[in-house]
Amino acid sequence: xxxxxxxxxxxxxxxxxxxxxxxxxxxxxxxxxxxxxxxxxxxxxxxxxxxxxxxxxxxxxxxxxxxxxxxxxxxxxxxxxxxxxxxxxxxxxxxxxxxxxxxxxxxxxxxxxxxxxxxxxxxxxxxxxxxxxxxxxxxxxxxxxxxxxxxxxxxxxxxxxxxxxxxxxxxxxxxxxxxxxxxxxxxxxxxxxxxxxxxxxxxxxxxxxxxxxxxxxxxxxxxxxxxxxxxxxxxxxxxxxxxxxxxxxxxxxxxxxxxxxxxxxxxxxxxxxxxxxxxxxxxxxxxxxxxxxxxxxxxxxxxxxxxxxxxxxxxxxxxxxxxxxxxxxxxxxxxxxxxxxxxxxxxxxxxxxxxxxxxxxxxxxxxxxxxxxxxxxxxxxxxxxxxxxxxxxxxxxxxxxxxxxxxxxxxxxxxxxxxxxxxxxxxxxxxxxxxxxxxxxxxxxxxxxxxxxxxxxxxxxxxxxxxxxxxxxxxxxxxxxxxxxxxxxxxxxxxxxxxxxxxxxxxxxxxxxxxxxxxxxxxxxxxxxxxxxxxxxxxxxxxxxxxxxxxxxxxxxxxxxxxxxxxxxxxxxxxxxxxxxxxxx
Numbered sequence: 017x018x019x020x021x022x023x024x025x026x027x028x029x030x031x032x033x034x035x036x037x038x039x040x041x042x043x044x045x046x047x048x049x050x051x052x053x054x055x056x057x058x059x060x061x062x063x064x065x066x067x068x069x070x071x072x073x074x075x076x077x078x079x080x081x082x083x084x085x086x087x088x089x090x091x092x093x094x095x096x097x098x099x100x101x102x103x104x105x106x107x108x109x110x111x112x113x114x115x116x117x118x119x120x121x122x123x124x125x126x127x128x129x130x131x132x133x134x135x136x137x138x139x140x141x142x143x144x145x146x147x148x149x150x151x152x153x154x155x156x157x158x159x160x161x162x163x164x165x166x167x168x169x170x171x172x173x174x175x176x177x178x179x180x181x182x183x184x185x186x187x188x189x190x191x192x193x194x195x196x197x198x199x200x201x202x203x204x205x206x207x208x209x210x211x212x213x214x215x216x217x218x219x220x221x222x223x224x225x226x227x228x229x230x231x232x233x234x235x236x237x238x239x240x241x242x243x244x245x246x247x248x249x250x251x252x253x254x255x256x257x258x259x260x261x262x263x264x265x266x267x268x269x270x271x272x273x274x275x276x277x278x279x280x281x282x283x284x285x286x287x288x289x290x291x292x293x294x295x296x297x298x299x300x301x302x303x304x305x306x307x308x309x310x311x312x313x314x315x316x317x318x319x320x321x322x323x324x325x326x327x328x329x330x331x332x333x334x335x336x337x338x339x340x341x342x343x344x345x346x347x348x349x350x351x352x353x354x355x356x357x358x359x360x361x362x363x364x365x366x367x368x369x370x371x372x373x374x375x376x377x378x379x380x381x382x383x384x385x386x387x388x389x390x391x392x393x394x395x396x397x398x399x400x401x402x403x404x405x406x407x408x409x410x411x412x413x414x415x416x417x418x419x420x421x422x423x424x425x426x427x428x429x430x431x432x433x434x435x436x437x438x439x440x441x442x443x444x445x446x447x448x449x450x451x452x453x454x455x456x457x458x459x460x461x462x463x464x465x466x467x468x469x470x471x472x473x474x475x476x477x478x479x480x481x482x483x484x485x486x487x488x489x490x491x492x493x494x495x496x497x498x499x500x501x502x503x504x505x506x507x508x509x510x511x512x513x514x515x516x517x518x519x520x521x522x523x524x525x526x527x528x529x530x531x532x533x534x535x536x537x538x539x540x541x542x543x544x545x546x547x548x549x550x551x552x553x554x555x556x557x558x559x560x561x562x563x564x565x566x567x568x569x570x571x572x573x574x575x576x577x578x579x580x581x582x583x584x585x586x587x588x589x590x591x592x593x594x595x596x597x598x599x600x601x
Contacts, residue, residue, distance in 0.1 A: 018153070021056070027140070027144040029050060029138065029140060031048070031135045032136045034136070035134050039135050040133040040135075042132055051092075055083060055092045056093045057094050059114060059117070059289075060239050061104055066105050066516070069109060069112060069116065078120065091126070092121060092126055092573075094131070094135075110133060114133060118130045140325075159507075169422060169424075171267055175417045176416070181417075186417075187541035191416075192417070192423065194439040214498040215346075216345060222240020233348075235345065235487065245353065248513060251513070255377060256327065256482055259359070262326040266309070266329070267397065268313065269309060271301075271302055272308045279301065283423075289336045291336060291337045291350065306330045306356035310330065315462050319466070321467050324465060326359070328358050328360040330354050331355045337350060338350055344378060346490055352485045355481055357481065360463070362476075367476040372409055374478065379413050381449075381482060382438070383437070387492065391415075391434055391435060392421055393407065393433075394421045395431060396422060398425055430479075433450075440498075448484035448485075448488050451479070452480070454478070463477075497509060520547045525549070525573050534548050556580070
């Protein structure tokens with residue numbers, strides 16, 4: 017079964033004439049129809065759907081309900097549409113499946129209408145135009161997966177004094193507009209704004225693109241973008257060392273057997289986003305972070321209380337089966353790079369002490385971009401009540417209220433899971449960094465250490481990506497450039513991640529030799545420099561440099577004295593100015 021789903025402001029149809037010899041009988045109310053502010057499901061029933069119509073209906077209903085949940089609407093129109101496939105089901109099975117789908121959605125509490133099968137119809141539609149307003153689905157008749165019931169959670173706001181407030185009544189003060197946006201989108205489930213993110217234009221300039229020859233959600237990086245990703249990887253390694261504990265770099269595979277018991281148990285917690293495949297009659301999952309590889313490795317190490325705490329780190333290629341309609345370049349991907357750090361600790365008290373340091377560093381990094389995170393603290397009421405002092409300490413770093421999401425005890429392997437969000441130029445919260453206190457996976461994977469008495473003890477594990485996924489941190493950098501532009505500033509990247517610090521443009525061919533000498537001198541001093549000696553006008557080359565975000569402050573793109581102190585590449589603009597003044601004109 018093929019589905020095309022359109023979130024419409026308005027949809028209307030009118031039957032015209034028969035499209036097949038024996039169309040579905042036409043009732044009076046079926047001659048015309050429509051809906052306001054709902055989901056139109058253009059539906060093609062295929063030949064293979066006749067083999068197991070019950071499963072087809074169940075799977076189609078599940079997929080449609082998922083989208084209706086995202087859109088926060090109960091209104092849906094089933095519209096037979098033969099043009100999504102060339103392998104069409106016969107008349108009677110097709111009508112039976114469409115009627116069953118209509119009935120199942122109605123039984124589940126939705127306002128459902130259906131246009132008649134087998135008629136040519138004229139229709140008008142006005143689509144809403146946001147990222148989820150146009151989606152497609154391919155439904156098979158395979159047995160529907162058992163879907164766990166949604167986990168009920170409860171949101172609350174904790175202010176800087178530790179008082180709890182209802183999200184419905186809380187109003188943030190001046191400067192808390194982004195936090196209020198987080199509350200509205202996450203706790204109050206208000207609709208998200210649509211539109212085309214401005215950062216996409218910047219991404220294209222650096223060669224950050226989708227790979228059309230791969231599965232959806234996979235990216236490719238041109239030369240400049242690849243340099244940026246490598247610099248981000250190096251920087252993630254540097255930042256994690258500031259936690260102040262031993263960090264061991266490891267590396268492994270990305271494919272794991274789903275029948276290995278700890279993998280199987282962990283997958284049940286992860287749900288439908290697992291990226292699975294079959295090879296030689298075995299089922300595998302592509303890892304969605306570095307957990308599987310690092311845990312599989314550390315369980316074979318001999319540990320004692322003297323070796324803890326320590327961390328394992330890998331910039332891991334990670335995979336998640338995100339819905340195609342939610343994919344966003346450099347942010348929501350099916351394949352991405354995660355600088356995934358796991359810290360092994362003797363007990364919960366030590367994890368809290370180290371966790372506070374991790375939290376501080378996460379905030380230090382985003383503030384170097386002159387941005388603030390608005391965070392969701394997923395936890396249980398029992399952990400919050402017992403460790404409220406921890407939350408107060410974390411709030412001191414935030415310097416603003418926090419959004420708490422209370423989940424039931426005993427469901428997740430973690431007792432605290434913090435999601436660090438920026439609010440982008442579309443006023444949408446976007447999770448970048450993450451931090452978890454894990455009390456369940458050490459036992460699941462049999463990771464243990466010997467305490468002072470020689471007893472076997474399971475450590476507490478901190479999961480964190482201080483920068484977040486590399487592509488997501490790159491998204492934050494580009495979105496920050498968008499913000500600069502909106503503030504009438506020159507959009508710039510930090511010097512340490514800028515592919516080119518300086519571009520030299522000789523005004524005529526007679527200066528190319530001097531330009532090459534200047535280039536060599538600047539490269540020796542640690543700057544990334546290129547030279548534009550093309551046979552083109554000076555104005556054109558300057559315009560191209562500006563388009564590529566090579567600006568005149570400090571000679572280049574993103575050169576700023578406020579850049580993170582990473583390496584010799586962060587050269588102060590004042591030094592560059594003096595160098596240029598001393599060079600031949």
